[in-house]
Amino acid sequence: MTDKLQQVLRLIDQANAVDPNIETTADRQIAKELLYSQRMSDKLSEFCPEASEHLQIAARAQHIERWTSPRSDYPAGRSGYKKWRSELLLFHAQRAAQLMAQANYSEDDQVRVQFLIQKRQMSRDPESQTLEDVVCLVFLEHYINRFAEKHAPEKLMDIIKKTWRKMSPQAQQAALTIDFRKDIFKLISAAIV
Template sequence: MKTIPFLNASAWIDAENEADPNNEIYQDVTYPKELLYSDRMYEKLMTFQPSASEAVQIAAKAQHICRWKMPRETYPMDRVGYLKWREDLKKFHSKTTADILKKAGYDDTFIDRVSFLIEKKLLKKDEETQLLEDVICLVFLEFYLNPFVHKHDTEKLKNIILKTWNKMSDKGHQEALKINFSPENFQLIKDALGL
């Protein structure tokens, strides 16, 4: 049973993401890009771990909240710029979500926990941070790997896949191998992992 604060927070997160000026077409339907990502994250979480806490559920929905407001191009286009952008994004997503949760009536302890998760603190050590990371990686592999395949050379792709795989738990790995990859992408994954 969903609580009133959860339903309100979810609706407000969706409303923020619905304002994304960037669109993505999926199965002949056009969606605001970050709203589609948020829906995919939430659905994947609930399939992968139906007993996930309310904090993880909100963190999954808000993972990329309003991401378009902080474009990659506004940072230096090098490794240092990329890492700074990623770090600032986590704080931005965390703060944007915290404001919504406060408005929804959540207490500071709950809000701090959601912020902790969105900022992916203690990865590999905190069970819920790891769960969220698994879901992020699963969503990437299922829905966003294919566009990457057309943009990068094989070695870079293998490197991306390996980094993604290394962030996941054993349970995440098992789930990833159930994804219906194209034969080419599945071969690429096997090559990257040395299978």
């Protein structure tokens, strides 16, 4: 790992460490977005050990300072959700570029990471697809149970189908190795047929 990469990952972690939302894991309490960013990096290392620096930064910065733009600040419904998501992607991309500049990354490097975070051209850009794969795998491994508690099985089935369609065949295979709760596994099995 280069010094610049270590520095920018540290800056991202410092930014996410002040998230006022706290998650409790089996062994600690941790800022929500710091935990998410660590999970993204861990999953990327597992799924794509040869990931470029750009991809490593994009994965770590995927939700940088997300709490500063809560969903509740936007109108309810699909159009409000889409506006929130598109503005978040731009915000995360800009924050990542700012921190990369502090770590002395070139403008070209910053633009590439912004491109990845904004999930452009996933079907034509292998790194964009890999980032989306990691997002989906982290969701399925760490967050699907919470969605199951909040949503009816039909809605959860729809979420699983949409998630599955975004994933590459390699990520779909990786997802099948996750140790899901029995009820979640049944929904996934039904959703992917």
